[in-house]
Amino acid sequence: MELFQRAKTVRLKSRHDKYLFADEDESHVIQDRNGASPNARWLVEPVFHGGTQPVALRFKSRYGRYLTASNEPFLMGVTGQKVLQTAISGRADSSVEWEPVRDGFQVRLKTRYGNFLRANKGMPPWRNSVTHDVPHRSSTQDWVLWDVEIVEIATPKAEGSEHRPVPPMVDNRPENGSVHRHEPARRTNSTPPDAHGAYGTGANSRLSKLESSDSFSVPLHKVDGREIYYKIADDNGNVDEASEGEHLTFDGTSLDELNQMLKEKTGLTDIIVCTKNVINGKLVPLRLQLPPNNAAMRVVLVEESSKVVKTFPWPYGS
Secondary structure: OHHHOOEEEEEEEEOOOOEEEEOOOOOEEEEEOOOOOHHHOEEEEEEOOOOOOOOEEEEEOOOOOEEEEEEEEOOOOOOOEEEEEEOOOOOOOHHHOEEEEEEOOEEEEEOOOOOEEEEOOOOOOOOOEEEEEOOOOHHHHHHHOEEEEEEEEOOOOOOOOOOOOEOOOOOOOOOOOOOOOOOOOOOOOOOOOOOOEEEOOOOOOOEEEOOOOOOOOOOOOOOOOEEEEEEEOOOOOOOOOOOOOEEEEEOOOOHHHHHHHHHHHHOOOOEEEEEEOOOOOOEEEOOOOOOOOOOOEEEEEEEOOOHHHHHOOOOOOO
8 A cells, every 4th residue: 555655546567568547538548658647647546444454446427437346258258357437426336446465666566356456468358458356377477566656646645634435335336247328428628737756666665755757657777688579470470550459678688588588478389480571571490699789670470370470481390
């Protein structure tokens, strides 16, 4: 809870360097790299259940709707459930309450029923989606970790003023497990002011002032390494050209190290790291070494079992 101690408005940044984002349809919640957008900002409301200390938090989007752990499956046959924006009519139920569980300088947001807010990745429909679930694979354990960036600091209360807690929770979910849908809140063009604050990952957990405008969030330390932008190809070697792909910072030096890091990030076991020929657009496997001077790279990942591998030169194809 201490990471949110003085927070009035925050941004939540996922392990994939994307922000928790209130979609314009005022219903869905996604991930987006645009931290400058007011859709990436969430008003923090502490929840008190009769005590003097908050036991959970609510997060309100710019549309006046709350981050909600629904009972609706994200996909039939999988365990993840949808995270939505919903309006509160009367007293709020537990689906809009999130318990912060600190993990170093990051946080996991847990529902009353033990699931965690999870930032997904991969091919559509998983790409940029947000669900709540309990990760079972080791490769997805850190998908429930979020960086907390303070956008606006809560004004200290005047001495002697009384604290008014948020009304307590009542569990009034319908028996069929669905989430109540309400009329969308009216849009406003107003955006909260930026207090230029964020929690860093230094030796001490403290609020650090950022010398920046509110148009973007700057890191609190210099980032060394090579920027890698990657996409995952389908069976025929095609990629979604309209997609921005994924991104990571690689501080190794060899192709083998990069290959291993990409395996860990994607959860794929057998991949071939390729580049695109700028002339004919064909995929070319990387075989020798990485470009010098930590130059940024754009690569395409191909699974070894894909049909397109047969078109690659020896030792991959025929």
